[in-house]
Every structure is written in C-alpha cells, then in structure tokens.
Amino acid sequence: MPWRVLEVGNQTWNVSLAAERCASAAEWKLVVSFRAAGPERRSFWAPYPLKSLSRAMLFAQADRISDERLRDLLQEHLG
Numbered sequence: 001m002p003w004r005v006l007e008v009g010n011q012t013w014n015v016s017l018a019a020e021r022c023a024s025a026a027e028w029k030l031v032v033s034f035r036a037a038g039p040e041r042r043s044f045w046a047p048y049p050l051k052s053l054s055r056a057m058l059f060a061q062a063d064r065i066s067d068e069r070l071r072d073l074l075q076e077h078l079g
Contacts, residue, residue, distance in 0.1 A: 002035075006067060008074055012037040015070060017062055018045075019055045027051040028058045034074055046077055 002014035016033040030050040035043040048065070052058035 004067065004070065005037075006071055006074065008071055008078075011040075013074060017059065019058050021055075027053055028055045030058055030062055032070070032073065034077070044077060046073055048073065 003017050004015040006013045006015055014035045014037055016035070018031045018033065019028045020031050021028045028051065030048040032046050032048050033043065034046065035041075048062075050058065050061055050065075052061060
C-alpha cells in the first residue's frame with residue numbers, strides 16, 4: 001500500500017518510504033520510492049535530504065513532508 005498518491009500531469013504516482021543506514025554510520029537517511037500507476041509502470045528511488053539517529057523519528061519527520069515538495073522531487077527526477 002502506498003504511503004501517498006500524487007497526481008503529476010496525467011500520471012498517478014504511488015509514493016513509499018524507506019530508511020537506509022550504512023553499517024559505519026549512526027544516522028538513518030530517508031529514501032523515497034516513486035512508482036507510476038498505469039501501463040507505463042516506471043519507478044525509481046530518490047534520496048530525500050532528511051536524516052535522524054532514530055528510524056522512528058525519521059518516519060515521523062517524513063510525515064510532515066508536503067505533497068508539493070514530493071511533486072518537486074518527482075519533477076526534478078523526470079526532468
């Protein structure tokens with residue numbers, strides 16, 4: 001189930017989140033998954049400039065990301 005669903009142009013995108021942490025790092029980093037719904041089925045992962053020492057806090061902070069900022073990140077990737 002997607003975390004959020006965005007409409008950009010004529011395309012619907014399912015947005016999901018993941019937390020990444022390197023073995024030698026203390027901080028978790030947020031990564032956003034964008035998956036196009038429909039026949040094209042494009043998908044990609046994009047790093048988001050959000051870090052936290054706690055994975056739970058990282059996701060709590062992610063809940064405050066606006067749809068507009070996510071659309072901006074999506075459009076940056078799409079060109």
